Amino acid sequence: MKDVAAHARVSLGTVSNVLNRPELVSERTRKRVLASIAELGFVRNESARQLRGGGSRTLAYVVLDATNPFFTDVARGVQEAADAAGLALFLCNSGEDRERQAAYLDLLEQQRVEGVLITPVDAADPRIGALAARGTPVVVVDRAAGPGHCSVTVDDLLGGDLAVTHLLDSGHRRIAFVGGPRTIGQVRDRITGAERAVARAGTGELTVLETARLDVAQGRRAGERIAGLPAARRPTAAFCANDLLALGLLQQMVRLGLRVPEDLAIVGYDDIEFAEAAAVPLTSVAQPRHRLGRTAAELLLAEARSPDGHEHQQVVFAPELVVRASTGLGPLRSSTVA
Amino acid sequence: MKDVAAHARVSLGTVSNVLNRPELVSERTRKRVLASIAELGFVRNESARQLRGGGSRTLAYVVLDATNPFFTDVARGVQEAADAAGLALFLCNSGEDRERQAAYLDLLEQQRVEGVLITPVDAADPRIGALAARGTPVVVVDRAAGPGHCSVTVDDLLGGDLAVTHLLDSGHRRIAFVGGPRTIGQVRDRITGAERAVARAGTGELTVLETARLDVAQGRRAGERIAGLPAARRPTAAFCANDLLALGLLQQMVRLGLRVPEDLAIVGYDDIEFAEAAAVPLTSVAQPRHRLGRTAAELLLAEARSPDGHEHQQVVFAPELVVRASTGLGPLRSSTVA
DNA sequence: CTCACGTTTTGAAACGTTTCACCAACGACG
């Protein structure tokens, strides 16, 4: 900047004014300074600027798995809100790695970002509370958070309930839940929601097929197990804890010559793009991913703007069931006695 | 830091030493200082550190579409290399938006990141060259770049050639290429590669079904068009410019009661996770995404380490064909006269 | 001609680190 000042024959202060409050500078000198900037290829040093007092104009979203479309969709919502507020968004991928997440949090705090959105590896990580306590606004996304910060989640109980209610309404009575491990809170909640639906209906039976992970391969394995059962005991419908499982399950059914939905109806969860693209489009529980991200970012911005009088909020969104061919289109068969 | 120094009754310099060269400080004082740091919740100000001379220890990957699994896989490779080098990686999503990309590039340059990886909205964007010219190492990912910087790409001609050669080898003679628009360089290359394969074989015929985009819906539409042709003129195989098209095409075939691969063999491109998860697992041209990212990051790091004696390299990877059920498993029928 | 006033421009302080030359203390050594 010194060079620019010298080149344009003005003082440092004037260059700064051209950059930050151009209305204070006369047309003539402003042009001259801008020309010098262009000629010298000057690029403002953000560190110095920030050191002197400017904020960082930057948000970060520490995402659990950048490979998972769920999070990238959430990120789109975040991006939108950040754009609207004139802030840049950095995506940080923890990749489910506690250590990397910690490294990112440290770095972001040191960089004094305006705020951090995070889907934490471990919802109870004390670092997150500590970060918030030291003054960086934090919003937890898609995980329940203590009262120490804002959070934005989707109601998994309701999701499980919706899915199974739909299956019960379609006449199914032997229903399998496919998903796991139960150590994942969301899996637990979806099971609980499913059980709630069965209990409320007063009919039907839910069997849990626990899987080791939530991926396509595990869905295929579950498919083998289901197909291996004698028809009389075999469930007529499966509710999968996510769409990857559901796709794997669907694939295995096709491979084994069973028909979907006639032999097995399938409900997935997340409504990823490929749920609709499947050979038999998947019924799935859709989460308002975009709104989730947007709302999370808005909460964050609100907190960043008024750090004091800020009430932490726990926003819970309701999921929606998207019915497609994998559960048939009307009742599958007239319901047996209720 | 001043507060920490006062609290621990040492000088500023000592606190800095504890942080940066702990071996210079006696055990006793080091402990005392660390205790003060913990007690006061001190967090180093990265801006000041960087201003004084430390590098930013940060890379950024400006990605074209964070929603696209291709890029997130590339990002994983980048992440790996960055981790190995002890650098943090920020993901920036331009979302195909020229303006946002420009904003990110400005910001990153102002933040003096160690280097920028980018899959640009427009391969010929002069800003990228300008950035490199001003001294920020830049590597272009998945797009050809001029001699001004390094780039890492995959050979799309070869990819198209592989796909169509495979179909020809399987006995197909009427082959459709599904994809578009042709304004996309990669689409053009894949077509050219496909044509090359046909020309080399000296038999077979390639029809281009141009699509408006590379998504599932367009794949479905292409499916309708193909299914609508009289069987005698209908292609027996389709090579899709990406897996989304292929999935849409597959779905439409299933919906219309045509069988894959018996009535139509399908080859996709990209080998996304869901290619294998499809009801009929998709044959697809796999790009070494992970290695792409890793290599790109390594080139970047090499350039960052020795800005002077750096030869810009254009690395081209070869794609590989992954054969699955969507093209059958052996020759479909004995080949007619060559 | 002087003054007051509004507009531009200037100069220096401040931001929070790192670094480096230098100082103090201390034991060892001749």
Next chain:
DNA sequence: CGTCGTTGGTGAAACGTTTCAAAACGTGAG
């Protein structure tokens, strides 16, 4: 008992901005 080397610690300069009080400059009124 002076000298030297070592070890641990200090203080100030420097990094590149922004900001703000004050200086400089016109300009029109009195």
